[in-house]
Amino acid sequence: MSIYKKFATVYDQMDADLHSKIMVPYCKKIFKKFSIKAKTGLDLCCGTGSAIVELEKLGINMSGLDQSATMLAVAAKKTKKLKVPLYQKSLPTFRLLDKKESTKTVQFDLVTSFYDSLNYMLTEKDLEKSFEAVHKHLNKDGWFIFDMNTPLALKTIWDEQIYAGTNSSVAWVWKNEYDQKEKKATCHATFFKKKGKLWERFDETHHEQAYNNTTIQKILKSSGFVIKGFYDCYTFDKATRSSYRICAVVQKK
Numbered sequence: 016m017s018i019y020k021k022f023a024t025v026y027d028q029m030d031a032d033l034h035s036k037i038m039v040p041y042c043k044k045i046f047k048k049f050s051i052k053a054k055t056g057l058d059l060c061c062g063t064g065s066a067i068v069e070l071e072k073l074g075i076n077m078s079g080l081d082q083s084a085t086m087l088a089v090a091a092k093k094t095k096k097l098k099v100p101l102y103q104k105s106l107p108t109f110r111l112l113d114k115k116e117s118t119k120t121v122q123f124d125l126v127t128s129f130y131d132s133l134n135y136m137l138t139e140k141d142l143e144k145s146f147e148a149v150h151k152h153l154n155k156d157g158w159f160i161f162d163m164n165t166p167l168a169l170k171t172i173w174d175e176q177i178y179a180g181t182n183s184s185v186a187w188v189w190k191n192e193y194d195q196k197e198k199k200a201t202c203h204a205t206f207f208k209k210k211g212k213l214w215e216r217f218d219e220t221h222h223e224q225a226y227n228n229t230t231i232q233k234i235l236k237s238s239g240f241v242i243k244g245f246y247d248c249y250t251f252d253k254a255t256r257s258s259y260r261i262c263a264v265v266q267k268k
């Protein structure tokens with residue numbers, strides 16, 4: 016996979032980690048609503064680790080998983096004092112062992128995944144395998160909280176839209192398109208990173224797949240989860256077809 020390589024070096028400078036920082040206070044409300052008292056957690060597709068830092072502040076011993084070595088390198092630097100285990104693994108199937116040469120799967124009280132990360136699963140089968148892998152890594156009655164972009168979000172925010180921005184160290188242009196029939200979005204991202212007096216250009220192409228709310232719920236149930244909340248993200252209103260982002264709160268049976 017050739018995404019989130021050099022992007023990792025500018026991700027936080029572009030404030031791309033802001034969403035996950037916003038998700039943690041929202042999770043705090045979710046913990047209160049469902050009396051969730053997690054001691055251990057795994058942030059799936061943790062990126063640069065900003066959510067891990069915030070979740071650690073709530074007293075949860077966090078671990079992180081991501082496919083990108085460069086995203087994890089940023090996360091490692093950020094979480095150095097916290098001694099957070101970081102795993103370079105790829106969804107949909109992953110297995111974390113509790114120590115070297117062990118055959119025991121590590122299990123957590125909580126798994127989180129923020130900012131469209133699960134939209135990177137491009138088929139229902141891969142989404143299902145990811146949910147099943149999460150299920151295996153949860154303790155009994157453990158919780159899984161994640162957000163995803165909806166078909167409406169990809170159609171409205173991505174289709175034929177160009178986004179551009181700049182600050183003192185990075186400039187970017189993202190050209191997006193959406194295949195409504197396939198519910199698949201593509202983002203052609205171009206970055207310019209300041210290097211002394213010059214700017215280094217690099218490009219990445221990202222694909223996100225949207226799923227109907229009912230499809231996500233069906234796959235969650237078949238993967239062994241009980242759906243406790245399926246919200247219009249950041250609120251406790253039920254997600255609808257007009258939602259741009261859903262937040263699922265599910266528990267291992």
Ligand SMILES: C[S@@+](CC[C@H](N)C(=O)[O-])C[C@H]1O[C@@H](n2cnc3c(N)ncnc32)[C@H](O)[C@@H]1O
Nearest residue numbers: 019035060061062081082083105106129130135
């Ligand atoms: C939009 S970023 C979100 C990062 C972080 N959760 C945040 O909120 O800032 C998506 C992340 O998913 C990771 N990712 C994408 N596909 C993946 C896969 N198949 N396995 C593991 N990680 C993946 C990327 O490397 C990237 O760090």
